[in-house]
Amino acid sequence: MTSRGSGTSSDAASAAASGAASGAGGPGRRVRKDPAERRHEIVAAAARVGLTEGLECITLRRVADELGVRPGLVGHYFPAADALVAEAFTAATMADLDTLLPERPDGPGDGDGTPRAVLQRFFTLTSSTEFDDVSRLWLNARHLSRYRPGLREHVVAQEMLWCRRIEKVVAAGTEAGDFSCADPWEAALRILVAIDGASAYINTSADRRATVITHLARSVAEAELGLAAGALGPPPESV
Numbered sequence: 001m002t003s004r005g006s007g008t009s010s011d012a013a014s015a016a017a018s019g020a021a022s023g024a025g026g027p028g029r030r031v032r033k034d035p036a037e038r039r040h041e042i043v044a045a046a047a048r049v050g051l052t053e054g055l056e057c058i059t060l061r062r063v064a065d066e067l068g069v070r071p072g073l074v075g076h077y078f079p080a081a082d083a084l085v086a087e088a089f090t091a092a093t094m095a096d097l098d099t100l101l102p103e104r105p106d107g108p109g110d111g112d113g114t115p116r117a118v119l120q121r122f123f124t125l126t127s128s129t130e131f132d133d134v135s136r137l138w139l140n141a142r143h144l145s146r147y148r149p150g151l152r153e154h155v156v157a158q159e160m161l162w163c164r165r166i167e168k169v170v171a172a173g174t175e176a177g178d179f180s181c182a183d184p185w186e187a188a189l190r191i192l193v194a195i196d197g198a199s200a201y202i203n204t205s206a207d208r209r210a211t212v213i214t215h216l217a218r219s220v221a222e223a224e225l226g227l228a229a230g231a232l233g234p235p236p237e238s239v
Contacts, residue, residue: 046088051133086154101165115173123218124234135199163188180226187224194220
């Protein structure tokens with residue numbers, strides 16, 4: 001997936017993992033915690049490793065080192081590392097999605113604007129460089145999904161969730177008369193494919209991005225929604 005967000009979701013994953021480590025005690029001193037809390041901090045630590053080092057680096061020993069506990073404790077909750085890899089991927093990408101398109105009871109977005117404003121914010125954040133680690137995580141996960149069925153299920157579930165969140169915004173804008181779109185689901189799918197297509201080069205040419213690539217998904221969305229070129233560009237205060 002492309003670099004998505006305001007710089008808070010990968011930071012949140014790192015902060016969560018750091019907080020987990022601070023309360024874990026040393027390898028020789030085990031701190032008894034509520035099982036749900038312990039499991040959560042293990043997943044958060046694994047997400048941090050996945051974001052910064054790659055999903056292949058998520059092992060029981062590596063996560064135990066991150067938390068300052070024995071590998072056996074991590075293995076108690078995740079006997080198979082593949083299951084931890086899959087959950088770490090979901091935790092990291094879910095934090096990213098909730099930053100970009102929070103799901104609120106009163107509708108899509110973060111409650112501070114129209115569907116058009118929500119998409120303006122979304123594309124402003126996704127075109128930033130602050131979430132390149134998340135872009136790499138999606139690329140990494142899709143590659144590994146060829147060999148890891150459990151991870152593949154998590155990747156597909158996240159893809160569908162991303163599409164549904166975008167679809168909600170598109171449908172709301174269409175209903176309000178701000179967008180012209182015959183099929184919000186198909187539009188959301190094409191927008192997501194454009195985002196992922198642009199991020200496919202994250203490992204090889206991130207430092208040589210051209211404007212046409214950086215704003216590819218935004219241009220596709222404007223065409224899908226019957227908007228003029230630049231309509232989903234950042235609002236003046238964000239420029």
